[in-house]
Every structure is written in C-alpha cells, then in structure tokens.
Amino acid sequence: MTGARFVALVAATLLVSCRADSPRKAPPVARHPHTAASREAPFAPSPAASPIPAASSIPAPSPLTAPAAPAAPGACGAMTVRFYDVGQGLAALVELADGRRVLVDTGDDPARSSQQCHGACAGWHSRLMADLERDLGGHPIDLLWITHQHSDHLGGAADVMARFSVGQLVDNGQEPGKREVRHMHDVAASRGTRVTSIGPGNEAAALTSSPSARLTAIVPERWPHACARDANDCSIGLRIDQCASSVLFVGDAQRSEEDGLDPRGHVTLLQVGHHGSDTSTSPAFLARVAPKYAVISAGKRGEGTNAGYCHPRRSVVERLTAELGDAPTGTVASFDATGGCGKEGEESHWIDARTSARLWITARDGDVVLSSVGDGVFLRR
Numbered sequence: 001m002t003g004a005r006f007v008a009l010v011a012a013t014l015l016v017s018c019r020a021d022s023p024r025k026a027p028p029v030a031r032h033p034h035t036a037a038s039r040e041a042p043f044a045p046s047p048a049a050s051p052i053p054a055a056s057s058i059p060a061p062s063p064l065t066a067p068a069a070p071a072a073p074g075a076c077g078a079m080t081v082r083f084y085d086v087g088q089g090l091a092a093l094v095e096l097a098d099g100r101r102v103l104v105d106t107g108d109d110p111a112r113s114s115q116q117c118h119g120a121c122a123g124w125h126s127r128l129m130a131d132l133e134r135d136l137g138g139h140p141i142d143l144l145w146i147t148h149q150h151s152d153h154l155g156g157a158a159d160v161m162a163r164f165s166v167g168q169l170v171d172n173g174q175e176p177g178k179r180e181v182r183h184m185h186d187v188a189a190s191r192g193t194r195v196t197s198i199g200p201g202n203e204a205a206a207l208t209s210s211p212s213a214r215l216t217a218i219v220p221e222r223w224p225h226a227c228a229r230d231a232n233d234c235s236i237g238l239r240i241d242q243c244a245s246s247v248l249f250v251g252d253a254q255r256s257e258e259d260g261l262d263p264r265g266h267v268t269l270l271q272v273g274h275h276g277s278d279t280s281t282s283p284a285f286l287a288r289v290a291p292k293y294a295v296i297s298a299g300k301r302g303e304g305t306n307a308g309y310c311h312p313r314r315s316v317v318e319r320l321t322a323e324l325g326d327a328p329t330g331t332v333a334s335f336d337a338t339g340g341c342g343k344e345g346e347e348s349h350w351i352d353a354r355t356s357a358r359l360w361i362t363a364r365d366g367d368v369v370l371s372s373v374g375d376g377v378f379l380r381r
C-alpha cells in the first residue's frame, strides 16, 4: 500500500459488495460512472442537532486527516453499536466517542408488497423508527451509509431522512434510476442532505476521522464482475476504529467481492455478510478479518422475506462459532443448505446449530447493543 493510499484510507473508506436479496432474478444493474466527486463533502463531527446544510452550499471535500492517535487507557470514550432487529434486513446505529452517529442501512421498505414480505415489512420498519427515535434522543444522524441498493438495506432510508436530521447520505452510486434509489435521492435533496457516492477509486473523499474515531471505506480496487448482475457484490463496506476496538460492516458482500476486499487488518466486531448466507463469510475472508465478536442480522425462520431465503445458514454459523472460539452457550435455528429453501421437506433442514457466546443473531436475540471503551472488548448491554 502506498503512503498516499494509506492516508486516503484513513479519511474515508468504502466497501462494496452484496448481492440482491430478492428471491426473484434481479434485473441487470444499470452501471454508471461515479460522478459524485463534485458532491462529496466532509463527514465532520457535529455536536448536536446541527442544521441540515442547504444542498446548494455543499463544501468541498476536506483534507484527509491523520489516523486516530493512540490514546491513553480510559481516554477513548465509549463506542456503542446497535444492531436493530429489522427482520430480514440490516440497520445498525453506531454512536462514536466523539458524539457523531452513523446509521448503516435502514431495513426494508415498509410498503414492500405483502406478497413478497408476507405483511412483515411494515412492522419491522415501524419498530426501527421507534428505536431510532428513542436512541437518537433528538440528535442528528451525521452519516447515513447505504451499503447497496437492495430494498432490505435502503428501504427505510427515505422515511429515516424525512423524520430525522441526516447530515450526509453515502451510497454506492449504483442503479440511480431504480425507483427506490431515485426516491431516496429525491428525499435527500428535499431535506438538504448531502449525497456522496463511494466506490472503487473514489473511496477517500467522504469521511472525516477524528482523534477518537477513524472511518474507512472498504471497497475492492474494482467492482467484481458479479456486481453487474447482483447488487450484493457492489456493497460498500465501512470500518470504524476506536483505539483498539473496531467494527466492520460489509453489507451483503459475497465471495466474489470478499476476495477483493482488504479489511485493513483484523477486526474486533464483524457484521456478518448477507445475513449469514453461505454466499458470504468465506473461510479466507474470515481468516483475514479474524473477528472476536460477530452479529448476524437475519429474520426469523419463515418470517416475511426470510421465508424465501432461509438465513442464516448452518455452515456459516458453525464457521463463525469455530472462529470466535468461545465455548458455545446456545443454539440458533439455521438452515442446512443440503435442503431447498421453500421446497418440500424444508422443515427437516432447519438445525439448531451451536453458537459461540460471542456470536449474536437478531432473529434469536432481538436488538443487539454492544459497547466498547476502545480496549478491544465489546460487552452486550
């Protein structure tokens, strides 16, 4: 890694990957060049309830900052990561020690058809909005990070921006003409939320680190070929470091994208890719990340859209439990992929797999709130 590349990564990081969560074949991805450079803006600490800047007064990207300096023990403050139980989807709020708040993904679209979601999506969304109302406590969301353009990740974004103050929206710049993406961007414009697209070659301009929090986009050097047909493999990842603690979000990145990702070293806490699907969390990727803790955001068995996906997969749960290394303390219903999800006989392929005490699954555990004081340890609250 060159010095310039390292410095660039310090200030902003993206990651890409993930593939479509729709059980139906996704339409070809409409690719377009990244044109967001002129819209990029710094992600600066905002004290509280900062006014949303007018879209017409977007500042130029700020100079990249140095990595977070080593801090004395106890000087790191607390970082809290809240994985919300949004069923089959992802939404996680990170409260940084410097006071900033980062929301990674927004769960599914409450209006998703009952045929696709079996009536569950509206409930998942309303629960998320109530949780955000409580946990934000009137503070703004400084950064809304959309890992990729699938409904179960961006579906709640428009509503989130309409209801809460959001300083900056980051997405992967893909499929700008897709209805949900267009709607998300329209709401951002109407609310004066800055919009930045991040991807290969354009990962260093959107985020600003502070002495206590370093944000890095984790993206491959180029999109994998699979990105053109599967939005999951265009996920943009986000790594946040606070002293000796770190968290990595990978969205729904699958193996073809994982293979091209440099996580910038080991990670303390991992958001398990693609809801625990066996398309992701390859042994090679897991070895590079070497997490101490992990969270799978997945829906309950047979609930809503998860009736068509059967997340998480037994092989991934077992791989993670072996990697995390703590004595198994519980089990979780996980799907053995030797069976067909949604097919006759599916029932017999749901297995209670043993889980490490350092592995949480929202389908079983509900909201998972983890805190660290920068010492490489996360404790559940």
Ligand SMILES: [Zn+2]
Binding pocket: 021, 089, 090, 150, 152, 153, 252, 274, 275
């Ligand atoms: Zn997903």
